[in-house]
Amino acid sequence: MQSSTQENLSKVVIVGIGGLGKTTLAQLVYNDQRVVSYFNLKMWVCVSDDFDVKILVRNIIKSATNRDVENLELDQLQQRLHRNLDGKRYLLVLDDVWNEDVRKWGQLITLLPVGATGSKILVTTRSTRVASVIGVDSPYIVEGLKDDESWDLFESLAFKKEEEKMHPNLVAIGKDIVKMCKGIPLVIETLGRTLYFKTQERDWLSIRNNKNLMLLGDESNILSVLRLSYDNLPTHLKQCFVYCTLFPKDYRIEKKLLVKLWMAQGYLQESDENRDLEDVGNQYFEDLLSRSLFQKAENENANNVLSCKVHDLMHDLAQSIVKSEIIIVTNDVKIIPERIHHVSLFNKSNEMPEGLMGKPIRTFVIGKPDWNLRTGPFYGDYYSTDTFISSLKYLRVMKVSFRPHEVPTSLDKLSHLRYLDLSHGLFKNLPSAITRLKNLQTLKLFRCENLKELPIDTKKLINLRHLEIDEYNQLTYMPLGLGELTLLQTLPIFWVGNDSGESRHMGRLSELKFLNNLRGELEIRGLPNARGSEAKEANLEDKQYLDCLRLRWEEEEEDTEENEEAVSVMESLQPHPNLKDLSILFYKGVRFPNWMINDGLDLLLPNLVRIQLWRCMGSQVLPPFGQLPSLQYLHLAQLYDVEYMMDYPSPAKPFFPRLKTLRLSYLPNLEGWGRRDVAAEQAPSYPHLENLELENISMELCLHLISVSSSLKSLRICGIEELISLPKELQHVSTLQTLKIEHCYGLATLPDWIGRLTSLTQLTIIACPKLTSLPEEMRSLRHLRQLRIFSCPDLWERCQRETGEDWPKISHIPAIDIPRGY
Structure with missing residues (x-):
């Protein structure tokens, strides 16, 4: 990576018009293995229009530490920055810089520590003037694709496999279109993906003959050309696309969140009564992704995109379409437009922008752009008053952290509300009035650390589909009648309460019986309070959509009688064969249940990919995990009594056929994967094992596992003193x-x-x-x-x-x- 100087902190600038791939090029450099190895620390910050030095320093620290920074003064931020960067060879990428103010740039450079020799700043910008301000006389100028490269890209996106041979007329028109794209990858990609759905010649001609495409020569025309992709969208996708201007530029938007917001706004159209709205929303998301209106940000695997970003030019396009109907309020915005429908409020002052109250607002979001982090100090007590809240009578989406200790009862006036996020609130209870929100689909209560109980009449939220709660609260039980909410799909944690005291309002494990639409993950806590008979009523065997199940007892010791009861409970909690992830924590049973121990585990849980057992005391025998055909990750920790795993599978069943990661820690009595009298020549091998972690286990087992693991990529050995x-x-x-x-x-x-x-x-x-x-x-x-x-x-x-x-x-x-x- 060549730079303008040979100083400790040198600078590289990439210049080019929007859509040429500056950010993509910077990402390729950033993720290159040589770069990863060369630098001690890498940071990426999207700057965009607002070159606020204080915000930039906070974002640099956040990128360096992966932690949000509280609202410190600039000198405190500088101290924090130096603590994290001093003495390190670092790479700082500042993406999409517009600032041409020499003074502001100088202020940022002054705050940055020099770092070790070889530290670099990499800047992407559309302006050569920015490069001059930074002090780089010879920036790297990004040019458009060559003609053959442009055609190859367009052809791969506009035609199905071999389809171009069937439509030579479309190929000729396509080549004319590509010439007019001037080698700009974003334009080529967007138009190519738009025409992928078209086989009529007139559709292709309408693109080729578009006057904006004919005039494409500089950045001023690009938005007009990109508008062609929007104009070719079905109506239902148009409103979904422009709604994303609710998020700031370069923001990583979670697919699940976006689908819930679309659903709350009524944008999702049911074409099949047997198809869930969430599935419809997922399809809309994939459609926008396939048309390049969204860009992939994070993948779970090749077939499942978890989040997306909107290219800054696409964001500009969407904003030009919705104009003032969707607005992100900052300190610069003093007056709210009359036609406002959706508001993201990130104003740091306590003053309410003029005219916000009483507007026909359908979305109202207060907090940082990051929906998943603590919002910090509340932005003004006014927003928590009954007068203000009751004036938002058209509201469908609301996200606000109530810093006072009570949630306003006026929430029940928001009869259209479908999405309510009260995360990071300081309240202990939710008002019973909230149960009158009959249209509510999503209730999110993350990091409500004082919350002690959910409303007694939660069962009245008859349309609730997503009850998003985490472990950071004071909850100890679930309300009676929760099991009547049969539309529920999201219930990350279920607490089994102690049935003494408040049992009149306390739901038991049987509340799960009819919640067969639950999907994603479910953690059941407080299992020492459960009994085997009621555990059977939880009916986990019918929860076919659950991917992840965590069964958690408590950390305190239990007597023998309770250990036997734990076995009875576990016997009743057999999951559906579709389960992919199973964790068992603090289990005190004297043995694992029969459905885990008996031969045939591979038939009971054929799709299980991940297993974690942690601090399961009492059992000396592990289930025959080696049988599981899909298992890729196995973590066993603090199983102090375990001595061996059930007998090796038969020759017809391969041993750990897909295991990639094995983590063993604090297993003092585990000597091997079978009974100790098994002949050594029968010892298994691990054909796909790539990651092995061995901590505080016997020397014998350590040597054995390494000797039979020929494909390892990563090995960690810890606490083996005999080594x-x-x-x-x-x-x-x-x-x-x-x-x-x-x-x-x-x-x-x-x-x-x-x-x-x-x-x-x-x-x-x-x-x-x-x-x-x-x-x-x-x-x-x-x-x-x-x-x-x-x-x-x-x-x-x-x-x-x-x-x-x-x-x-x-x-x-x-x-x-x-x-x-x-």
Whole structure:
């Protein structure tokens, strides 16, 4: 990455008109493995129109620490920034910079620490003037695609496979369109995806003959051309697309959130009574994604996009269409337009913008642009008054954190309300008036840390589909009658209460009986309060849409009688075969239930991908997890009594056929994956195991697992005191990329054969005080990009830059972190 200077903190600028791919190019650089290895720290901040130095510094700190920063003064922010960046070689990307004010840029540079030699700032901008202001005389100018590249891109998006051969007339028109796109990737991609749905020649001609496309030559025409993609949308997708201007530019929008908001506004059209509105919304999301109106931001897998972003030009397009109907209120906005329908209020002052009260507002959001973080100090007591709230009689979506200790009872006046987010509120209870919101579909109560109970009449919310709650509250039970809300799809946590005291209003596990539309994840807490008979009524076997199930007992010790009851409860909580993720925590049963232990677990849970058992006391035998055909992740921790796993599967059943990650920690009595008298030649192998973590387990088991894991990419060994040197079997694992050795107090040497680990890119050694030197063969690790050594006093001295005895062995490694006294 070439830069304008050779100083400790140098600058690189990428310049080009909107839609040419500046951000994409910067992302390619940012994520390149060479860049990842070279820099100790990478940060990405989208700047856009508002070059507010204080906000920028806060966002830089947030990117560096992955934590939101409270409202500190600028000098405090600078101190925090220096603590995180000083002495590190860092890369800071400032994306989409418009500021041409030399003074503001100078102020930001002054606040930034210089960093270690090689630190860089990478800026993307549409203006060569910005490059000059930054002090870069020779920016990298992004040019459009070449003609053949443009056609290849367009053809791949506009035609189904082999379809171009069937429509030579469309190919000819398409080539004319591509020439007029002037090599701008965003325009080519948008028009290509728009025409993918068209096979009539007239549709293609209408694009080719568009006067805005003919005049495309600079940025001023791009929005008009992009409007063609909007004009070709079905009506139901148009309103869904422009609604996204409710979010700031470059904001990562969660698909699930967006679908719920569309549903609340009535944008989702039911074409099939057997199809859920959420599924309709998911299809709308995919349609907008396929037309390049959305861009992928985060994928769960190849077939499921979790979130999206809207390109800044697409955001400008949407804003130009809705004009003042949707507005993000900032400090600069003093007057609310008459035709306002949707408001995001991020004003830091306590003053209400003039004319907000009584407007026909359908969406009202207060807080930071990040819907998932604490909103901080409340923005003004006025918004919590009954007078203000009752004036918003058309409201369908409301997000506000009530910092007072009570939620206004006037919420029941919002009869059209469908989405209500009260997260981060300080209230202890919700008013009973809230149960009169008969149209409410989503109630979100994240981080309501004082909340003690839900309303007694919660069952009256007959249209509730999503009750979003987390663990950060004081809830100990669920209200009686919750099971009558049969439309419920989201219920992340269900508390089983102690049936003494308030049992008259307390729902039991049987409330889950008819909630068969539950999907996603469900955690059942307070299971020591449950009995086997009622657990059966929870009817988990019929919850076919659940992906994730967590069963949680409590941490305190229980007597033998309660342990037997725990087994009875577990026997009754057998999940549906569709389950993908199972966690069992603090289980005190003397054995696991029969449905887990018996042969045939592979038939009961054929889709299970992930298992976690944590602090399950009492049982000496693990279920036959090796049978599970889809299992990819297995984490066993603090199972102090476990000795072995059930007998090996038969030869007809492969052993852990898809396991990729195995994490074992604090299993002092576990010696292997079967009974101890099984012959060694029957020991299994792990054909797909890539990630192995071994912490405080027996030396015997450690050696065994490494010896049969030939495809490892990552290995962590921690707390195995008998380990004197690395297991010799490891030298044959040529695929290993990451090796971490932690708290192995007996480790005295690294073997000479370490040089055979030719794929190794990261090596971390922590708290191995007997390790006094590094082997000569460290020089052979030519792909090693990062070396971190902590709490190894002798190595600190021997690895000192230029002067240490071991420095010549590691001097070729780009990123070395060996702090003193850590």
